[in-house]
Amino acid sequence: MKTNLLTVLLASGTLLASCQSNTSSTDSERTSATPNDSAATAPAVADTVAKVGNPKLLHTLDEAHNTPDGMALAPNGSIILSVPNLANNYYPAVLMEMTDTSIQPYLTTLPPEPTTKKAAPMDLAFGPDGNLYYAENQYENSKNFKSRLMRVVVENGKPGAVETVVDNFALANAVVWNGNKIYVTDSQWDMPNDNKGSAVLVFTLDELNKGVVHLKPKTMDPHVLATFTTKVNETGVDNGADGLDYDSRGDFYTGSFGDGTMYKMTLKPDGTLAKKEAMQLKGEKITCVDGLVIDRATDKIYVCNSRENAIQVINLKNNSVTTLAKNGDTNGANGLLDQPAEVLLNGKRLYVTNFDKPEKNFVNTKSDAPHTMSVIDLQ
Numbered sequence: 001m002k003t004n005l006l007t008v009l010l011a012s013g014t015l016l017a018s019c020q021s022n023t024s025s026t027d028s029e030r031t032s033a034t035p036n037d038s039a040a041t042a043p044a045v046a047d048t049v050a051k052v053g054n055p056k057l058l059h060t061l062d063e064a065h066n067t068p069d070g071m072a073l074a075p076n077g078s079i080i081l082s083v084p085n086l087a088n089n090y091y092p093a094v095l096m097e098m099t100d101t102s103i104q105p106y107l108t109t110l111p112p113e114p115t116t117k118k119a120a121p122m123d124l125a126f127g128p129d130g131n132l133y134y135a136e137n138q139y140e141n142s143k144n145f146k147s148r149l150m151r152v153v154v155e156n157g158k159p160g161a162v163e164t165v166v167d168n169f170a171l172a173n174a175v176v177w178n179g180n181k182i183y184v185t186d187s188q189w190d191m192p193n194d195n196k197g198s199a200v201l202v203f204t205l206d207e208l209n210k211g212v213v214h215l216k217p218k219t220m221d222p223h224v225l226a227t228f229t230t231k232v233n234e235t236g237v238d239n240g241a242d243g244l245d246y247d248s249r250g251d252f253y254t255g256s257f258g259d260g261t262m263y264k265m266t267l268k269p270d271g272t273l274a275k276k277e278a279m280q281l282k283g284e285k286i287t288c289v290d291g292l293v294i295d296r297a298t299d300k301i302y303v304c305n306s307r308e309n310a311i312q313v314i315n316l317k318n319n320s321v322t323t324l325a326k327n328g329d330t331n332g333a334n335g336l337l338d339q340p341a342e343v344l345l346n347g348k349r350l351y352v353t354n355f356d357k358p359e360k361n362f363v364n365t366k367s368d369a370p371h372t373m374s375v376i377d378l379q
């Protein structure tokens with residue numbers, strides 16, 4: 001009898017819509033004091049059944065942590081998570097520390113950029129000096145090259161002072177350390193003759209320790225390793241180079257958020273660029289590249305396809321593309337993908353942040369509660 005009733009309820013669009021309406025108004029009341037509250041403006045969305053793969057719920061975040069983005073594996077085995085709160089920046093950006101069973105504040109005093117008065121941490125990584133570095137996306141606050149690379153000084157495992165190490169990025173996004181060099185993508189490194197530009201830049205730890213590096217916007221600054229031009233499609237997004245990592249041979253890979261092109265960068269022994277090439281991939285199409293991570297044991301790239309609400313895998317042995325997980329237009333409940341932004345691999349467990357801040361023509365159509373982290377256990 002109960003089963004029958006449940007079936008009737010689930011099968012009834014009217015009853016289901018009524019349930020959603022109740023949920024939505026409850027959220028509105030709860031968060032009425034928060035301007036631009038995504039939970040208040042977006043009705044709850046019916047979960048769609050996972051189409052591909054089996055993402056599971058890891059953590060649910062409250063409205064004060066509405067837009068999780070970057071992740072870094074800490075020396076103690078926990079994961080540091082950046083929460084820029086770009087979907088609802090009424091709440092200040094923070095860093096969280098999480099394990100598989102806990103999530104708590106790590107650093108809630110990120111210094112605002114002086115002109116935008118916001119902090120905006122994206123990807124982050126621990127350096128060889130033990131400090132934590134994070135890239136900023138101030139682009140949504142200012143198009144005038146206000147983003148920075150920041151260093152959280154870590155002492156005895158605890159975060160301390162936060163200082164600027166590089167400024168004048170447009171939209172600093174992903175970071176990765178290889179040896180004593182940090183590589184950073186700027187998804188909006190426009191040039192005088194290219195307003196669809198983006199770049200990968202590189203800095204040595206020694207240089208960062210000598211004082212703040214001031215980039216020269218709209219130039220081929222000496223720190224620029226490679227530049228890219230986005231082919232703007234029906235999404236209208238001109239953001240370029242986004243996720244970044246290197247494979248077992250030390251070759252670097254990035255991809256364009258706006259058009260989905262994957263690029264391979266081969267370096268000379270002195271670290272300068274030998275070759276930049278658009279990858280010729282086969283199999284499933286990648287339409288948008290957000291965060292990515294490379295498993296250097298298998299040389300597979302795990303790519304967040306933000307537009308398609310999917311995690312895709314590029315096998316670098318034959319450049320084939322398969323889809324690991326994909327969902328429809330969800331709100332993220334039960335761990336279903338809700339516009340994945342970044343992936344982190346720890347053993348055979350793939351951690352996924354659900355950014356949930358859609359652009360035009362994205363599968364995900366609404367920023368909505370719950371705000372979530374997912375995991376996918378690899379075979």
Ligand SMILES: [Ca+2]
Pocket residue numbers: 188190195196197238
């Ligand atoms: Ca641009």
Ligand SMILES: [Ca+2]
Pocket residue numbers: 330331332333338356367368369370371372
């Ligand atoms: Ca959501």
Ligand SMILES: [Ca+2]
Pocket residue numbers: 329330331332338356364365366367368
């Ligand atoms: Ca959503």
